[in-house]
Amino acid sequence: MLSVRDLHVYYDGIHALKGISLEVPKGKIVTLIGANGAGKSSTLRAISGLVKNIKGSIVYDGRDIAGQTPVDIVRGGIMMSPEGRKIFPHLSVLDNLMLGAYSRNNKAEIQKDLEWVYEVFPRLKERSGQKGGTLSGGEQQMLALARALMGAPNLILLDEPSLGLAPLLVKNVFDIIQNINEVGKTVLLVEQNAFAALKIAHYAYVLETGSIVLEGTGKDIMQNAKVCEAYLGG
Amino acid sequence: MSLAMFVQHLLNGVTLGSLYALIAIGYTMVYGILRLINFAHSEIFMLGAYFVFWGIVLLHLPWAVAMVVAVIVVGALGVLVDRIAYRPLRDAPRISALISAIGVSFFLQNLAIVVFSAIPREVYRPDWLENAIVVGDIRVLPLTLFVPVLSFLLMMGLVFIVYKTKPGLGMRAISKDIETSYAMGVPVNRVIAITFGIGSALAAASGIMWTLRYPQLQPVMGMIPGFKAFIAAVVGGIGSIQGAVIGGIGLGLIEIMAVAVFPDLAGYRDALAFILLIGILLVKPTGLLGEKLEDKV
Numbered sequence: 001m002l003s004v005r006d007l008h009v010y011y012d013g014i015h016a017l018k019g020i021s022l023e024v025p026k027g028k029i030v031t032l033i034g035a036n037g038a039g040k041s042s043t044l045r046a047i048s049g050l051v052k053n054i055k056g057s058i059v060y061d062g063r064d065i066a067g068q069t070p071v072d073i074v075r076g077g078i079m080m081s082p083e084g085r086k087i088f089p090h091l092s093v094l095d096n097l098m099l100g101a102y103s104r105n106n107k108a109e110i111q112k113d114l115e116w117v118y119e120v121f122p123r124l125k126e127r128s129g130q131k132g133g134t135l136s137g138g139e140q141q142m143l144a145l146a147r148a149l150m151g152a153p154n155l156i157l158l159d160e161p162s163l164g165l166a167p168l169l170v171k172n173v174f175d176i177i178q179n180i181n182e183v184g185k186t187v188l189l190v191e192q193n194a195f196a197a198l199k200i201a202h203y204a205y206v207l208e209t210g211s212i213v214l215e216g217t218g219k220d221i222m223q224n225a226k227v228c229e230a231y232l233g234g
Numbered sequence: 235m236s237l238a239m240f241v242q243h244l245l246n247g248v249t250l251g252s253l254y255a256l257i258a259i260g261y262t263m264v265y266g267i268l269r270l271i272n273f274a275h276s277e278i279f280m281l282g283a284y285f286v287f288w289g290i291v292l293l294h295l296p297w298a299v300a301m302v303v304a305v306i307v308v309g310a311l312g313v314l315v316d317r318i319a320y321r322p323l324r325d326a327p328r329i330s331a332l333i334s335a336i337g338v339s340f341f342l343q344n345l346a347i348v349v350f351s352a353i354p355r356e357v358y359r360p361d362w363l364e365n366a367i368v369v370g371d372i373r374v375l376p377l378t379l380f381v382p383v384l385s386f387l388l389m390m391g392l393v394f395i396v397y398k399t400k401p402g403l404g405m406r407a408i409s410k411d412i413e414t415s416y417a418m419g420v421p422v423n424r425v426i427a428i429t430f431g432i433g434s435a436l437a438a439a440s441g442i443m444w445t446l447r448y449p450q451l452q453p454v455m456g457m458i459p460g461f462k463a464f465i466a467a468v469v470g471g472i473g474s475i476q477g478a479v480i481g482g483i484g485l486g487l488i489e490i491m492a493v494a495v496f497p498d499l500a501g502y503r504d505a506l507a508f509i510l511l512i513g514i515l516l517v518k519p520t521g522l523l524g525e526k527l528e529d530k531v
Contacts, residue, residue: 074419
């Protein structure tokens with residue numbers, strides 16, 4: 001579904017991604033793990049069209065989307081839940097969700113998805129009129145996920161969804177990611193919480209200072225001594 | 235001061251204040267979204283007034299039609315200014331766009347001098363606005379009712395757009411976090427263009443009504459009202475639409491009332507706004523309804 005080939009990302013002279021290639025097959029959860037500054041977020045931002053200075057190809061559904069605007073990419077069916085959640089704190093929960101659906105025009109379908117999202121996240125329904133900023137950290141993460149789902153994506157990019165959450169909530173978030181995947185959404189998951197990500201991922205890539213150093217199924221990577229040492233704490 | 239006098243001053247104050255408020259809304263909306271002070275806004279105000287004049291003189295349009303046409307044309311012009319002067323600088327440091335805004339302001343003003351000539355022109359005013367309505371002791375010019383009412387309707391329209399429509403949702407999102415808005419698929423440049431269009435249309439409406447009150451057209455006529463509306467926006471809390479309305483109407487009332495109570499101060503009228511600005515900034519630097527703006531990282 002998504003095939004990244006030799007992707008380079010530059011920021012003001014910094015070479016953040018040094019030619020990575022990865023495949024995200026339809027219906028799978030693929031995870032990209034690595035330490036801070038390894039280039040995980042840069043990868044997602046490049047796929048979303050948020051970084052202008054890129055080289056290489058990003059083929060999605062047979063078309064090269066590298067260099068397209070974020071609006072076109074969202075319309076094409078790729079939605080991101082950004083790092084640090086980035087919900088709009090001054091807007092209501094409902095407005096936040098509707099922003100996720102901004103690129104869509106079919107009101108009936110948006111309404112249907114809203115009901116579905118409320119079913120998956122009942123807390124958001126209870127708080128639909130509340131400002132996003134008044135939600136707890138866990139609820140804000142749910143809102144960020146739900147907002148991405150409101151774009152009716154085929155491919156969903158998740159940037160550190162477990163960041164700053166209590167262990168119990170982390171498990172909750174990963175359960176939900178699995179549920180989202182089971183209803184047919186393809187997931188590209190970026191995580192520092194490598195252990196939890198590898199547990200649910202079908203395939204994984206390990207990123208180190210802008211290059212992919214290791215790849216394999218979630219299980220393989222988890223058993224790999226190198227990863228255990230570097231990211232899973234022995 | 236008799237009650238009748240008071241009511242008249244009150245209506246005058248609200249009239250002047252609504253005109254400031256309509257301009258201030260444009261400053262505050264653009265600032266809220268782009269953190270840009272659109273110095274060309276006072277020229278947009280001036281062009282609205284001129285376009286009505288030319289609509290009547292050259293095209294023989296009835297006043298009301300000329301007004302609607304002028305508002306629409308100036309709205310489109312605002313979009314054009316953004317497209318030519320600000321959009322190419324979206325990723326540049328903020329100061330570049332600010333300098334560009336000053337440039338547009340000078341350009342439009344001088345263009346008006348060349349094209350319209352600098353000679354002040356007299357403005358046509360529809361008769362129905364001229365004949366005073368008398369209720370008991372109170373003599374009311376229809377103008378002092380027409381301006382606040384039309385301004386109120388325009389503001390209600392604005393509130394509807396900002397809070398009930400999709401572009402409005404986009405504006406509210408962009409004003410807080412432009413990058414996440416991009417990521418969510420909001421067509422940021424189009425929403426910004428709409429913002430410029432609306433702000434410019436409101437400034438044009440204000441300019442047109444301004445000339446009903448002060449019936450003289452000049453290429454530099456936007457400067458003082460523009461400054462004052464900008465002050466009103468800052469006093470109200472720049473970035474806040476409600477703040478701009480409160481600041482604008484408040485400033486209009488204070489100006490009229492101060493001169494009414496202390497006629498000797500009439501000459502200092504224009505200074506009053508600046509004194510108010512300094513006072514408010516000393517006590518509440520973010521303005522009445524302004525929020526603290528964190529620096530974007």
